Amino acid sequence: MKIRMVGAVSGALPAALALTLAAGCATSEGASPRASGGASPATSEGASSAVEEASPAASEAASPVAGLQVSSPAFGDGAAIPRKHACAVQGGQDVSPALSWSGVPSEARELAVIVDDPDAPGGSYIHWIVTGLPASLTGLGQGTTEGKTLPGSGGAPSYAGPCPPGGTHHYHFIVYALRDRFQPVGDPRAVYARLKKAAIASGETVGTWTRRP
Numbered sequence: 538m539k540i541r542m543v544g545a546v547s548g549a550l551p552a553a554l555a556l557t558l559a560a561g562c563a564t565s566e567g568a569s570p571r572a573s574g575g576a577s578p579a580t581s582e583g584a585s586s587a588v589e590e591a592s593p594a595a596s597e598a599a600s601p602v603a604g605l606q607v608s609s610p611a612f613g614d615g616a617a618i619p620r621k622h623a624c625a626v627q628g629g630q631d632v633s634p635a636l637s638w639s640g641v642p643s644e645a646r647e648l649a650v651i652v653d654d655p656d657a658p659g660g661s662y663i664h665w666i667v668t669g670l671p672a673s674l675t676g677l678g679q680g681t682t683e684g685k686t687l688p689g690s691g692g693a694p695s696y697a698g699p700c701p702p703g704g705t706h707h708y709h710f711i712v713y714a715l716r717d718r719f720q721p722v723g724d725p726r727a728v729y730a731r732l733k734k735a736a737i738a739s740g741e742t743v744g745t746w747t748r749r750p
Contacts, residue, residue: 603738603739603740604640604642604714604738604739604740605638605639605640605641605712605714605738605739605740606638606639606640606740607636607637607638607710607711607712607740607741607742608636608637608638608742609634609635609636609637609710609742609744610634610635610637611634611635611679611744612634612744614742614743614744615743615744615745616744616745617744617745617746617747618634618699618708618744618745618746619634622634622698622699622744623698623699623700623746624697624698624699624700625698626700627698627699627700627746627748627749628749629698629699629700630698631695631696631697631698632679632680632696632698633665633677633679633680633681633696634679634710634744635676635677635678635679635681636650636676636677636710636712636742637675637676637677638675638676638712638740639675640738640740641672641675641714641738642714642737642738644716644737645672645714645715645716645737645738646672646715646716646717646718647668647669647670647671647672647715647718647719648670648671648672648674648712648713648714648715649666649667649668649669649670649684649712649713649715649719649732649736650665650666650667650670650677650684650710650711650712650713651663651665651666651709651710651711651713651729651732652664652665652689652696652708652709652710652711653708653709653711653729654699654701654706654707654708654709655707655709656701656704656705656706656707657690657701657706658702661690661726661729662689662690663689663690663725663726663728663729664689664690664691664696664697664698664699664708665686665689665695665696665697666686666687666688666689666721666725666728666729667681667683667684667685667686667687668684668685668687668719668721668732669684669685669718669719670683670684672714687721687725687728688725689725690725690726699744699746701746701747701748702748703748704747704748705745705746705747706745706746706747707743707744707745708743708744708745708746709741709743710741710742710743710744711739711740711741712739712740712741713732713733713735713736713738713739714736714737714738714739715732715735715736715737716735716737717735719731719732719735
């Protein structure tokens with residue numbers, strides 16, 4: 538802060554006035570008084586720590602980058618899934634629906650597909666996991682046997698159709714693009730988490746199923 542003195546002033550400013558002006562300069566520029574070698578004010582440390590701690594979470598939440606366009610000829614995004622793709626207990630045939638996608642990054646080496654029901658009573662219930670799909674693939678046919686099918690939450694290495702205990706559930710058909718060959722490790726939820734972390738791009742379409750009498 539520059540101070541312009543109007544008129545002639547003889548002698549030095551009184552010490553008290555000089556200190557007052559200096560304090561005013563510090564306050565107007567957003568500086569806070571701090572003793573040399575002392576600790577930062579508690580509020581500053583708290584804000585800094587909060588930003589540092591939030592950064593990894595924010596970074597993880599932003600990955601994978603969206604970019605794939607996924608759809609199914611069997612149902613529209615947000616629409617009901619046809620009965621044949623539901624579980625046998627609810628009148629279905631446990632047949633996986635056809636899927637198609639586009640927008641796979643050129644650096645992708647392989648693809649994976651997950652079907653997740655986040656509305657399940659215990660949280661995510663994985664109905665289908667397929668890995669090892671070639672990056673050049675642009676879709677899967679109905680009842681496909683492409684790739685490697687891993688055990689889902691029900692324990693079987695196969696597609697398990699929607700089978701909610703009640704109400705309407707949302708089924709997320711997610712396609713992941715991976716830069717490296719994927720090595721599945723752990724239970725279905727662990728594999729799901731690893732896929733999300735490893736993916737360089739993803740996309741999904743969502744179908745619904747309501748338990749019927």
